[in-house]
Amino acid sequence: MTVSRVLRDKGYVSKNVTEKVLKAAEEIGYVRNNLAGSFAEQSTNLIGVVIPSLSNSVFTEVLSGFEDVIHESSLQIAISVSHYDQQREFNLVKDMLAWRPAGIVLTGMEHDERTRNLLKQNNVNTIELIDVDGQPISKCVGLSHRSAAEAMASHLIENGHTRFGYVGSALQVDERAKKRKIAFEQKLADNGLKIERTALSPEPSSMLLGRQLTAEILQDNCQPIALYYSNDDMAAGGLLHCTSQGISIPKDVAIASFNGLEFLDAMPMRITTFKSPRYEIGQIAGRYMLGEIDDRITQLSGELLIGDTT
C-alpha cells in the first residue's frame, strides 16, 4: 500500500520512504499494470473514438482538434474505423464498452438502433461529431449540413443561376452529403427551381471521379449550369475538367462545393465552398469530454466561402 501511495502520489508517505520506493521502482524498471489498476478502480482513462475513415482528412482534422484538447489531460484516445458501416460501428462500440471507457465519440447522428440503446442503457458519456441535424444520444457538436446546403443554394440563386446540376459520390454511406443534397434541392424547390441533371457514383470521392462525372454531366452541352458537388475533392476534379476543356467559369459552368479543405489553395481558381469548422468541432468535443460544456447540442456555423467559380 505504501508503494502504491508513492507511485500514485496519493496520501501521506514519509520523504525517506518515498525516495526509496521511487529509486527501487526506477531500478527494476517498474511499469504499472493498468489492467489491474483500472480493474480495481472500476474505471479507465480511455476514450473510444469511432470515425468512418482515416483517409478522409475531414475526420482526421476533427480528431486532431480533439487530440489537442485531450492530450493535456490524463485521458487516452483509442481510435477505431467503421468504414462507413453502421453494423461495424455497433461492434466497435460494443468492443470499446468492454474496456469501460470514460467516454465514447461517434461520427454523425445516424447509428444502428442497437448502438443507441447500448450507449443509453450503459449510461455512457457519448459525443456525436460533425452533424447536429437530429437527436443526439447524449451530446453532440457540429454544424447543420442542411443550413450549409441552403446557404449555398441561396448564394447561387442570388447570383442569377437558373439551371442546376448535382455531382456526388458515395451518397449511400455519406449521410451528411445526403442531407446536403436534399436540403439543396428543397431550397431550389422553394424558389421554383430544380436540379436538372445528376451524376452519381457509389465510389469514394476523389478528384478523378469528380472529373469523370463532370465530363459526363456536361456531355450534351447543357451550359450554362451551376454544379453543386458533394464535396471539395469532387469539385476540384470538376474544375480541372472545365479548365482543360476551355469551359468558361463561372459563366458557362459554376462550381460550388462543401468542406473548405486546405488543398483547394493549390487549385488554379478559388472554388466556392462552405467551410466546415472541423478542427473546432474536435476541440469542442474534447472540452465536452473534460466536462467543460454541458449543453446537449453545440451548433457551429461554418462559413460560406465565395470564390471565383460562382
Place this chain on the structure above:
Amino acid sequence: MTVSRVLRDKGYVSKNVTEKVLKAAEEIGYVRNNLAGSFAEQSTNLIGVVIPSLSNSVFTEVLSGFEDVIHESSLQIAISVSHYDQQREFNLVKDMLAWRPAGIVLTGMEHDERTRNLLKQNNVNTIELIDVDGQPISKCVGLSHRSAAEAMASHLIENGHTRFGYVGSALQVDERAKKRKIAFEQKLADNGLKIERTALSPEPSSMLLGRQLTAEILQDNCQPIALYYSNDDMAAGGLLHCTSQGISIPKDVAIASFNGLEFLDAMPMRITTFKSPRYEIGQIAGRYMLGEIDDRITQLSGELLIGDTT
C-alpha cells in the same frame, strides 16, 4: 465457469445450456469486462501506435494501411500523438506499456534512449515505420530516405542542372527530411556540386510557407536554379509562387520534392517528386503485427515521379 465457456465459445457446453446462457446475456445486455478478462489472461489485444501528428496525411495514410490489415483480426488500435517530441513519445510508450499491449508501433528510427531501453527490456513486439536508415529496436518497415534523396539529386544532375537551392521546414523535428537534405547534399558533393542557397523555417510545412520561402530564395535573381523541397506541400507553394511571377519552369526554376501526395493532382503542373509507399508501409506493419513476417527490416523502394517541373 460454464457461462464463461459459452461466451468465449471455448470448451464443451451442452447445447441446451449454451442457448440459455446466450439468451440471458442478451436479455440483461451483458458486456464483457475486458479489464477483468485481460487482467486474468495477462494479455490484451491492444496495439499502441505513436505517430508524430494527425494533421499530416503521410501518417494517416500509413495508419490507414495498417488499420485495413489489422481490422480483420481481433486486435484493437490505440493511437497517440507525439507532436514530434521524443520526450513525449517516451511518456506515451510508458503509458501504453501499462496496458500490456500486444505490440507497439512507432514512427521513425530516432527515439529517446529510454524508449528503446524500455521496449527492449520488456521484450515488446515493436515496429518502427517509414524509415529504414538505422538500427531498429525490433522490426521496421519503410523506405530509405537517403536513397530517395540521392535518386532525386541524380535526376537533377542528369538533367543538366548545376545550381541548387534547398527549401525546408521544421527540420529540427522532422528527422526524415533532415536525412534527405543531408543525402541530397552529399550526392551533389560527390559530383562536385553544392547547395548554393537555403531557405529554412521552423514552422510546420504548408503551401503558404513554401510560397514565402521560395520568394525569399529567389529574390536576388539566382536563376536558373533547381530547388529541392523538404516535401510536397512546400514544393506546391513554390510552384504557385513561380507561376504567379511568370517564372519559367523548369527552365529558370526547377522544382523537386518528396512524398507524392494525392493533392499534387490538383496542381496546374505535375511536380517532380518521389513517391513514398505510405499505404503499403502500413499494410506491412499490420502483417508484422499478425506475425506474418519475420524479417527484421522490410525496405520498400518508392518511386521517382518525373513531372513537368524538372
Place this chain on the structure above:
DNA sequence: CTGTTAGCGCTTTCAA
C-alpha cells in the same frame, strides 16, 4: 504516516 483486509470479474487448473 504505515499496514491489513477484502475484493474488483474473469480465466486457468483441477476435480467430479
Place this chain on the structure above:
DNA sequence: TTGAAAGCGCTAACAG
C-alpha cells in the same frame, strides 16, 4: 459436460 478453488496486481476502506 459442469463446477470449485485460486489467483491475476492493484486500490478503497479501515485500523493502528
